[in-house]
Amino acid sequence: MKRSSLVALALIGALGPLLVAGPAAAQSPGVTPTEVKIGNTNPYSGPASAYGTIGKALAAYFTKVNAEGGVNGRKIDFVTLDDGYSPPKTVEMVRRLVEQDQVAFVFQTLGTPTNSAIHKYLNQAKVPHLFVATGATKWGDPQHFPWTMGWQPTYQTEGHIYAQYVLRNVPNAKIGILYQNDDYGKDYVKGIKDGLGEAAKKLIALEQSYEVTDPTIDSQIVNLKNSGANVFYNVTIPKFAVQAIKKAHDIGWKPLHLLNNVSASVDVVLRPAGLEASKDLITALYLKDPTDPQWRNDAGMKDWLVFMQKYYPDGNTKDAFNVYAYTVAQGLVHVLKQCGKDLSRENIMRQAASIKDLALPLLLPGIKVNTSPTDFYPIEQEQLAKFDGERWVLFGEVYDAGKK
Amino acid sequence: MEIFVQQVVSGLATGGIYGSVALALVMIYQATDVVNFAQGEMAMFSTYLAWSMLNAGVPYWAAFFATLAVAFVGGLLIERVVIRPVENAPVLTVVIVCIGLLVIFNSVAGWLYSYIQKPFPSPFPEKPFKIGDVFFGAHDLGALGVTLLVLLFLYVFFRYTTLGLAMRAAAQNPVSSRLCGIRVGWMLALGWGFAALVGAVAGMMIAPIVFLDPNMMSGILIYAFASATLGGFTSPGGAVLGGLIVGVVENLVGTYVRFIGTELKLTVALAMILIVLLVRPSGLFGRATVHRV
Numbered sequence: 280m281k282r283s284s285l286v287a288l289a290l291i292g293a294l295g296p297l298l299v300a301g302p303a304a305a306q307s308p309g310v311t312p313t314e315v316k317i318g319n320t321n322p323y324s325g326p327a328s329a330y331g332t333i334g335k336a337l338a339a340y341f342t343k344v345n346a347e348g349g350v351n352g353r354k355i356d357f358v359t360l361d362d363g364y365s366p367p368k369t370v371e372m373v374r375r376l377v378e379q380d381q382v383a384f385v386f387q388t389l390g391t392p393t394n395s396a397i398h399k400y401l402n403q404a405k406v407p408h409l410f411v412a413t414g415a416t417k418w419g420d421p422q423h424f425p426w427t428m429g430w431q432p433t434y435q436t437e438g439h440i441y442a443q444y445v446l447r448n449v450p451n452a453k454i455g456i457l458y459q460n461d462d463y464g465k466d467y468v469k470g471i472k473d474g475l476g477e478a479a480k481k482l483i484a485l486e487q488s489y490e491v492t493d494p495t496i497d498s499q500i501v502n503l504k505n506s507g508a509n510v511f512y513n514v515t516i517p518k519f520a521v522q523a524i525k526k527a528h529d530i531g532w533k534p535l536h537l538l539n540n541v542s543a544s545v546d547v548v549l550r551p552a553g554l555e556a557s558k559d560l561i562t563a564l565y566l567k568d569p570t571d572p573q574w575r576n577d578a579g580m581k582d583w584l585v586f587m588q589k590y591y592p593d594g595n596t597k598d599a600f601n602v603y604a605y606t607v608a609q610g611l612v613h614v615l616k617q618c619g620k621d622l623s624r625e626n627i628m629r630q631a632a633s634i635k636d637l638a639l640p641l642l643l644p645g646i647k648v649n650t651s652p653t654d655f656y657p658i659e660q661e662q663l664a665k666f667d668g669e670r671w672v673l674f675g676e677v678y679d680a681g682k683k
Numbered sequence: 684m685e686i687f688v689q690q691v692v693s694g695l696a697t698g699g700i701y702g703s704v705a706l707a708l709v710m711i712y713q714a715t716d717v718v719n720f721a722q723g724e725m726a727m728f729s730t731y732l733a734w735s736m737l738n739a740g741v742p743y744w745a746a747f748f749a750t751l752a753v754a755f756v757g758g759l760l761i762e763r764v765v766i767r768p769v770e771n772a773p774v775l776t777v778v779i780v781c782i783g784l785l786v787i788f789n790s791v792a793g794w795l796y797s798y799i800q801k802p803f804p805s806p807f808p809e810k811p812f813k814i815g816d817v818f819f820g821a822h823d824l825g826a827l828g829v830t831l832l833v834l835l836f837l838y839v840f841f842r843y844t845t846l847g848l849a850m851r852a853a854a855q856n857p858v859s860s861r862l863c864g865i866r867v868g869w870m871l872a873l874g875w876g877f878a879a880l881v882g883a884v885a886g887m888m889i890a891p892i893v894f895l896d897p898n899m900m901s902g903i904l905i906y907a908f909a910s911a912t913l914g915g916f917t918s919p920g921g922a923v924l925g926g927l928i929v930g931v932v933e934n935l936v937g938t939y940v941r942f943i944g945t946e947l948k949l950t951v952a953l954a955m956i957l958i959v960l961l962v963r964p965s966g967l968f969g970r971a972t973v974h975r976v
Contacts, residue, residue, distance in 0.1 A: 329798030492902040551802040
């Protein structure tokens with residue numbers, strides 16, 4: 280008896296301070312006067328590991344922010360875990376981040392299937408799920424998911440832009456579509472169909488899909504050419520975009536070629552596919568491409584290169600994902616600054632939903648970040664560009680999906 | 684009609700890819716009785732070595748043969764260091780070790796070379812040529828030619844050379860072979876070496892088509908298994924022919940059978956594996972293996 284009561288006393292002694300500290304910490308978990316803890320998952324291993332560089336570049340950017348004194352005097356503690364692009368693992372990791380590591384919020388978790396898996400959980404737990412790294416449309420739904428916010432223009436928005444371009448500029452359009460058979464590909468297809476409206480049925484000659492596991496998409500390209508299409512809507516990830524551009528060129532198919540933004544990198548896609556074959560491609564852009572010579576003397580791009588050399592020397596300076604990460608990290612730092620002293624989860628969400636005309640150095644000129652309590656799509660502007668054999672030449676005006 | 688011919692030609696081109704990897708699978712199966720799941724990744728890794736040499740300015744054919752040599756030694760070492768300790772373990776253990784190798788090669792390649800795909804040069808002319816309305820890729824034809832050459836080499840090697848016969852004997856009946864004075868352990872190691880070499884040829888022929896990245900073989904390997912199963916795991920010629928059949932059938936079914944379309948192409952390959960295993964487990968050209976119990 281005596282011993283067990285001693286144990287009980289010792290336990291109370293040990294837990295006491297925790298119990299007292301508990302309520303204060305519960306008000307804003309993950310936040311101390313000197314630090315704010317942020318959680319993230321990225322695929323550092325597995326089939327999608329090409330995206331892993333985003334997580335590394337984010338971490339590098341926060342190291343830079345900390346070296347420069349942090350945000351409002353607080354250092355950023357960025358905890359990023361490997362989920363291998365596997366949704367069950369994402370759930371496990373994010374629960375760990377929220378329940379064990381007690382992060383203030385979750386930021387830039389990568390992937391559509393992976394974010395879908397934690398969407399409900401984070402909203403039930405009322406943990407901000409900020410600027411997710413996917414272009415699916417479902418992330419901007421403040422009514423049902425007030426704790427989740429997207430970042431980049433959605434795939435559907437981009438589809439709209441191409442539809443408008445085709446309707447205005449191609450009189451007898453016959454559209455051939457190649458898309459990846461998953462949420463990403465289908466979002467893009469829905470975008471162009473919605474944009475074409477009534478005309479969609481008449482204008483779309485053939486739709487061909489491919490699976491990520493397919494070794495080649497030659498057969499699909501042959502069918503698309505054979506359909507007589509004079510517009511090629513190419514919704515493929517870089518691996519297949521390279522093949523599609525080359526194959527279409529090789530079999531002498533010269534349609535108006537609309538290439539999705541996902542694969543618009545000059546060095547990663549166009550150069551391997553052949554600059555000659557890539558000539559006259561059209562895409563929609565919102566970021567500056569680090570391999571595009573027109574930005575060589577751009578101040579923002581120069582700063583980025585200095586950052587890469589100093590804080591992420593292993594990173595690839597040709598990889599647009601590193602530009603993407605740099606820009607979204609700047610967006611977050613802007614939100615944290617705007618929060619001032621109050622880093623409660625409610626205030627973080629409130630500030631994320633009140634960004635006004637934020638211009639960031641690596642967004643294309645004229646493109647601004649805007650959010651409101653009813654608008655959870657931070658970037659909604661894109662501009663069309665045509666490849667001239669060396670660089671993307673922007674043309675037309677900046678399209679704004681927010682002003683529909 | 685034109686579309687039919689173009690789909691067949693394009694199917695033969697991709698089929699040639701499947702066949703060349705299937706050939707490496709058959710090679711190692713014949714020589715060591717192991718189905719090597721890491722075959723594709725080993726080939727991918729060899730191709731990266733070739734890429735590094737080419738990037739450093741080594742001429743194509745010098746890099747090509749140097750890669751073959753390195754791949755051969757690499758395969759040999761893998762057998763000695765990794766496979767040897769589990770030689771007498773159950774099949775499942777060997778399979779798991781191979782899958783471990785697969786993951787290791789994939790990750791190391793990503794770590795060393797990044798996941799951004801790279802163009803890989805072809806020794807054949809760039810320009811496709813046209814007969815009637817049908818386009819033929821010069822590289823596709825060349826790659827198929829190389830695969831057939833490798834096939835011929837393997838056929839002669841396994842049938843007419845002492846070393847080839849000794850390797851087959853060592854794989855099929857290690858005990859008797861050892862009694863005949865064959866150094867079974869070394870034969871198995873040589874088998875891994877040759878399979879890695881055949882895989883390296885396949886990798887260097889495939890990379891110009893699908894572009895080089897650490898995951899370039901993951902999809903192809905599944906089709907290669909379908910090809911090898913269809914042709915027979917004991918028949919190199921069958922494996923190549925199996926590859927061509929899979930490539931063409933996949934394209935034609937994807938084009939002409941509405942409900943399958945392009946969405947179920949992979950399923951076609953898997954269904955082929957299943958049907959062959961149910962109806963004729965030794966494949967079209969394989970010998971039925973009989974085990975005395």
